[in-house]
Amino acid sequence: MLKPILLVEDNPKDLELTLLALERSQLANEVIVVRDGADALDCLTRQGKFSSWLDGNPAVILLDLKLPKVDGLEVLRTIRQNPSLSSIPVVMLTSSQEETDLVHAYELGVNAYVVKPVSFPDFVAAISKIGVFWAVVNEPPPGSMRLLRDALQ
Amino acid sequence: MISDDVVAQLEANCAREPIQIPGAIQPHGFLIAFAEHDGVVRHVSANISGFLATTPEALIGQSIDVLRIVHGESMRDAASHLLDEGDGPTHAGSVALADSLATQQNFELLLHRRGSLIIAELEPSAAPSQAQFASMYPVVNAFVTRIQEARTVEAICATAAQEVKRLTGYGRVVTYCFDADGHGHVNAEVLDPGYESFLGLRFPASDIPAQARALYISNRIRVIHDIHYEPSPVVPAVDPDTGKPFDMSLCALRSVSPVHLKYMDNMGAHASMSLSIIVEGRLWGLVSCHHLVPRPVSMHTRAACDVLGRMLSLHVEAKEANSDALRRLELRNLMVRMLSAMADRDRLGVGLTRHPQPILDFARAGGAAVVYGVDCDVAGNTPDRDVIMEIARWLFARGERDVFHTESLVQLAPGFASIAAVASGLLAVSISERHPNYVMWFRPEVPQTVHWAGRPEKGADDLGRLTPRKSFALWQEILRERSLPWQRAELEAATEMRATVLSVVLRRAEEMAELALELGRLNKELEAFSYSVSHDLRAPLRHIAGYAELLAEMEGDKLAGRSARYLEHINEAAQFAGLLVDGLLTFSQMGRSALTMREIDVTALVRQVIRELAPDMQGRTIEWVVNDLPNMYGDGSFLHLALRNLLSNAIKYTRTRVQARIEVGSQAGEGEQILFVRDNGVGFDPRYAGKLFGVFQRLHRMEDFEGTGIGLANVRRIVERHGGRVWAESEEGVSATFYIALPDAASAQALTRSET
Numbered sequence: 001m002l003k004p005i006l007l008v009e010d011n012p013k014d015l016e017l018t019l020l021a022l023e024r025s026q027l028a029n030e031v032i033v034v035r036d037g038a039d040a041l042d043c044l045t046r047q048g049k050f051s052s053w054l055d056g057n058p059a060v061i062l063l064d065l066k067l068p069k070v071d072g073l074e075v076l077r078t079i080r081q082n083p084s085l086s087s088i089p090v091v092m093l094t095s096s097q098e099e100t101d102l103v104h105a106y107e108l109g110v111n112a113y114v115v116k117p118v119s120f121p122d123f124v125a126a127i128s129k130i131g132v133f134w135a136v137v138n139e140p141p142p143g144s145m146r147l148l149r150d151a152l153q
Numbered sequence: 154m155i156s157d158d159v160v161a162q163l164e165a166n167c168a169r170e171p172i173q174i175p176g177a178i179q180p181h182g183f184l185i186a187f188a189e190h191d192g193v194v195r196h197v198s199a200n201i202s203g204f205l206a207t208t209p210e211a212l213i214g215q216s217i218d219v220l221r222i223v224h225g226e227s228m229r230d231a232a233s234h235l236l237d238e239g240d241g242p243t244h245a246g247s248v249a250l251a252d253s254l255a256t257q258q259n260f261e262l263l264l265h266r267r268g269s270l271i272i273a274e275l276e277p278s279a280a281p282s283q284a285q286f287a288s289m290y291p292v293v294n295a296f297v298t299r300i301q302e303a304r305t306v307e308a309i310c311a312t313a314a315q316e317v318k319r320l321t322g323y324g325r326v327v328t329y330c331f332d333a334d335g336h337g338h339v340n341a342e343v344l345d346p347g348y349e350s351f352l353g354l355r356f357p358a359s360d361i362p363a364q365a366r367a368l369y370i371s372n373r374i375r376v377i378h379d380i381h382y383e384p385s386p387v388v389p390a391v392d393p394d395t396g397k398p399f400d401m402s403l404c405a406l407r408s409v410s411p412v413h414l415k416y417m418d419n420m421g422a423h424a425s426m427s428l429s430i431i432v433e434g435r436l437w438g439l440v441s442c443h444h445l446v447p448r449p450v451s452m453h454t455r456a457a458c459d460v461l462g463r464m465l466s467l468h469v470e471a472k473e474a475n476s477d478a479l480r481r482l483e484l485r486n487l488m489v490r491m492l493s494a495m496a497d498r499d500r501l502g503v504g505l506t507r508h509p510q511p512i513l514d515f516a517r518a519g520g521a522a523v524v525y526g527v528d529c530d531v532a533g534n535t536p537d538r539d540v541i542m543e544i545a546r547w548l549f550a551r552g553e554r555d556v557f558h559t560e561s562l563v564q565l566a567p568g569f570a571s572i573a574a575v576a577s578g579l580l581a582v583s584i585s586e587r588h589p590n591y592v593m594w595f596r597p598e599v600p601q602t603v604h605w606a607g608r609p610e611k612g613a614d615d616l617g618r619l620t621p622r623k624s625f626a627l628w629q630e631i632l633r634e635r636s637l638p639w640q641r642a643e644l645e646a647a648t649e650m651r652a653t654v655l656s657v658v659l660r661r662a663e664e665m666a667e668l669a670l671e672l673g674r675l676n677k678e679l680e681a682f683s684y685s686v687s688h689d690l691r692a693p694l695r696h697i698a699g700y701a702e703l704l705a706e707m708e709g710d711k712l713a714g715r716s717a718r719y720l721e722h723i724n725e726a727a728q729f730a731g732l733l734v735d736g737l738l739t740f741s742q743m744g745r746s747a748l749t750m751r752e753i754d755v756t757a758l759v760r761q762v763i764r765e766l767a768p769d770m771q772g773r774t775i776e777w778v779v780n781d782l783p784n785m786y787g788d789g790s791f792l793h794l795a796l797r798n799l800l801s802n803a804i805k806y807t808r809t810r811v812q813a814r815i816e817v818g819s820q821a822g823e824g825e826q827i828l829f830v831r832d833n834g835v836g837f838d839p840r841y842a843g844k845l846f847g848v849f850q851r852l853h854r855m856e857d858f859e860g861t862g863i864g865l866a867n868v869r870r871i872v873e874r875h876g877g878r879v880w881a882e883s884e885e886g887v888s889a890t891f892y893i894a895l896p897d898a899a900s901a902q903a904l905t906r907s908e909t
Contacts, residue, residue, distance in 0.1 A: 011692065013696045013699075013700075014692065014696070017695075017696070017699045065688075094688075095687065095688045095689075095691040095692045096687040096688045096691060096738070097687065097735065097738065098687055098738065099742055099746070116695055117695075118691065118694050118695045118698050118731030118732075119728050119731075120695075120699040120701075120702035120703070120724075121702065123699060
C-alpha cells in the first residue's frame with residue numbers, strides 16, 4: 001500500500017492549485033492536508049484531534065514556509081529533533097527565493113526546497129515531479145504506513 | 154673674611170644652601186627677637202653690644218620691656234599693629250633707647266612676625282637731612298606721572314631705574330625680567346661713568362638659585378651695604394624650645410650667602426640693593442643696583458624704593474595684562490572663525506585648511522595641520538604629510554593627550570632635524586584619547602643671537618665650576634633650531650580650543666552613530682519589505698496566473714477570440730509581474746549579501762556565461778570575440794551575474810542583426826581593471842546613457858525588446874559594491890559598449906582597510 005503525502009498549506013488558493021497539480025500528476029498516494037504548523041505537528045505525533053489516528057509516517061511532507069501558529073521552519077526543526085519523525089523526507093514549498101530562508105532550511109535538514117513558479121504549467125510540472133520522486137521513486141524509511149485521509153475543508 | 158675653603162664647600166652645595174637660616178646678620182644694625190605672647194627675648198645678635206650698653210646674655214630670657222624706650226612706642230605696642238605673618242619688615246618709626254652708647258642716636262625700628270616670634274631690627278637713623286618720610290610724596294607723585302606715560306614695559310622699567318638711581322645714588326641700576334627658562338634679560342639700565350654696561354645681556358638662571366628666588370617673592374627688598382662686612386651671629390642659633398634654627402627668611406639684616414658675596418666681588422660691586430618685580434604672584438624680574446664702593450642706604454630711602462618697586466610691579470602687571478587681554482580677544486575672534494569653519498564641514502581638517510588664515514594667525518604660526526585618522530590636511534608652510542603623521546605618532550607615543558608645545562622640536566627628537574627650518578616650534582592639541590589625532594601649528598626656526606653676561610654653562614671651565622662666574626663680559630651665543638616662544642595666552646587658547654574641537658568631534662561621532670543606527674534600521678526595514686514583497690506579492694500573482702490558466706483550459710473553446718486574448722494577457726501580465734518581483738528581490742539581495750573577494754579568471758567566466766546563454770542564441774548567428782582578459786579581484790558569483798546581464802543584453806539587442814558581433818575586451822586603468830562588452834546592436838540614444846543603470850529604467854519599447862529593466866541596475870549595484878564604476882557609450886543604431894571598472898587587488902584591499 002502506498003504511503004500518504006502530508007501537505008501543510010494555509011492558503012486555500014494555493015491548496016487548491018497544489019491539490020490540482022498533485023491530481024494531474026496521477027499519483028495514487030493519498031494526500032493528507034493540514035492547515036497550519038501546529039496541526040502538522042499534532043498530526044505527526046498523534047496528539048489533539050489526531051490522537052485516534054493509526055501509527056505511521058507519511059512518505060513525504062510538502063511544507064509551506066509561511067504558516068500560521070508555527071511556521072514551516074519551526075515545524076521542520078521539530079521534526080528533525082524528534083527521533084521517530086526525523087527520517088521523514090520534507091520538501092519545503094515556498095513563494096520566495098529569499099536566500100536566508102533557503103540557507104536556514106538546508107541547515108535544518110530539508111530534503112528539497114522548491115520555489116513555486118508563477119506560471120501554472122511550470123507549477124504543475126514542479127509539483128508532479130516532487131510527488132513522483134518522493135512518493136513513488138524514493139524508497140521511504142521503514143515504519144511508514146497508510147493513514148486515514150483527513151477530509152478537505 | 155671667609156676662607157676660600159669655606160666658599161668652595163658652600164658653593165658646591167649652593168643650590169641646597171639654607172640661605173633663610175644663615176644664623177648671622179649684616180652688622181650695620183642689630184636684631185632682637187621676642188615671643189609675641191609673653192614678650193620674652195629669645196634671640197639677640199651679638200653686635201648689640203656695639204650699639205647698646207647691654208649684651209645678648211643680659212637680654213635673653215628677659216622681657217623686651219627691659220630695653221627702655223625714651224622716645225617712641227614700646228616694641229610690644231608697635232608689634233600689636235602688625236598685620237599677617239608673611240609681610241616683610243614694616244617700618245615702625247624712629248625710637249630712642251635709654252641704653253644707647255652714642256648720644257643723640259636714634260634707631261629706625263623694623264618689625265615683622267615669624268612664627269610665634271616678633272623680630273625687631275634696629276638700624277642707626279641717618280642724619281636728619283638725608284631723607285625724610287615727608288619727601289617721599291613728591292618722589293612717588295613724579296614717578297607715577299612718568300610711569301603712566303610710558304608705553305612699553307621697557308619704558309616703565311627704565312623710568313623705575315632712573316628713579317631708584319636718583320633716590321639711592323648707586324652707580325648702576327639695571328632692571329631685568331626673567332624668561333620662561335629663568336634667564337634674566339637686562340631691559341633697562343642707568344649708569345654712572347666707570348660702570349660696565351649690562352644692557353641687553355642675559356644672566357643665566359643658575360646665577361640665582363631657586364631658594365633665593367622663593368625668598369625674593371616674600372622679601373621684596375634686599376640691601377648689602379658692604380660686601381666685606383663681618384657677619385654678626387645671632388644667639389642662640391637654635392631656638393632651645395623648638396629645637397629649630399632661627400628663621401630669618403624675611404629679615405632685612407639677614408646675612409647673605411658667601412657665594413653671593415663672592416659673585417658680587419667678581420662683578421666689581423661692593424654694595425648692592427635689589428627690588429623684586431612681582432607680577433601675578435611670580436618673580437617677573439628685578440631692579441638690581443650696584444656700587445663700586447660700600448654704600449649705606451637709609452631706611453627712608455629703602456622704604457621709598459620699596460614703594461617704587463611695588464608700583465613698578467603693579468604697572469608691569471597692568472601693562473602685561475592689557476596686552477594679554479588684547480591678544481586673548483584676538484585669539485577668541487580667531488577661534489570663533491576657525492571653529493565655525495570646522496563645524497560646517499564633514500571633514501574636520503577641510504574647514505581649517507580651506508580658510509587657513511585664522512588657524513595660522515591663531516598661533517602666529519608659519520604652518521598648521523590637522524591629523525584626523527588617515528587624513529592630514531595642511532595649511533601654510535609645513536613639513537611633508539608623512540613627516541606630520543610621524544610627528545603625530547611620536548606625540549601619541551609620548552602620551553601627549555592634551556596641549557603640547559616646544560620651541561625646539563629637534564632638542565626633544567633629534568630625528569626631526571631635517572624639518573627644523575619650518576618646524577622648530579611645535580604646538581599640538583590632542584583631539585582624541587584613543588588615536589594619534591592632533592591639530593598642530595609649526596613655527597619656523599629663528600636663529601637668535603643671545604648676549605650672555607659671561608659664559609652661562611657651568612663647569613665649562615675651571616673657573617665656572619666651583620666658584621661663581623668671574624667674567625661678566627659679553628659672550629655671544631647663536632641659538633639654532635629654535636622658534637619664537639609660545640605665549641601663555643596662546644597655550645591657554647589652545648587648551649580652550651581643544652575642548653571645543655573635542656565637542657565638535659564628539660558631536661560628529663554622535664551624529665555618525667545616529668546615522669549608522671538609522672541606516673541599520675532602514676536596512677532592516679528594507680529587508681523586511683523585500684521579504685514580504687517576494688512572499689506576499691508573488692503568491693497572488695501565482696494565483697492569478699494559475700486560475701487564468703485553469704479558466705482557459707476549461708472554458709477555452711467556449712470563449713470568443715477576444716475573451717481568450719484577454720485571458721492570455723492576464724496570464725502574461727501576472728507572469729511578468731512575477732519576474733519583476735524576482736528581479737527586485739535579487740536587486741535587494743545584491744545590496745545585502747556579503748562579498749567573498751578573490752582572484753577571478755574572467756576569460757573562463759565569460760566563456761562559461763556564453764555557454765549558459767546558449768538557449769537565447771538559438772537560430773542566431775553571433776560572432777563572439779573574447780580577447781585574453783586579465784584576472785579581476787572580486788566576488789565570483791556576483792561577477793558572474795553581472796557578466797550574465799551584460800552578455801544577455803548584448804545578445805538581446807543584436808537580434809535584429811543578421812550578423813551579430815559581440816566583443817568582450819579589457820583596457821588598462823589606473824588602480825583598476827576595465828572590462829567592456831561591445832555589440833553591433835541597436836544601441837541607445839546617448840542622451841539617456843545616465844538613465845540606463847537605474848532600477849526599472851528602459852530605453853526601448855516593450856514590444857521591441859522585452860525586459861524588466863532591472864538587469865543593468867543589478868550590474869551597477871554589483872560593481873559599486875566592489876568599489877568600481879560602470880558606464881556605457883553608444884552610437885544609436887550602430888553599436889553599444891558597456892564598461893565595468895573594478896579596483897585592482899591592491900586598491901581594493903586599501904579600500905577595505907580604510908573602511909574599517
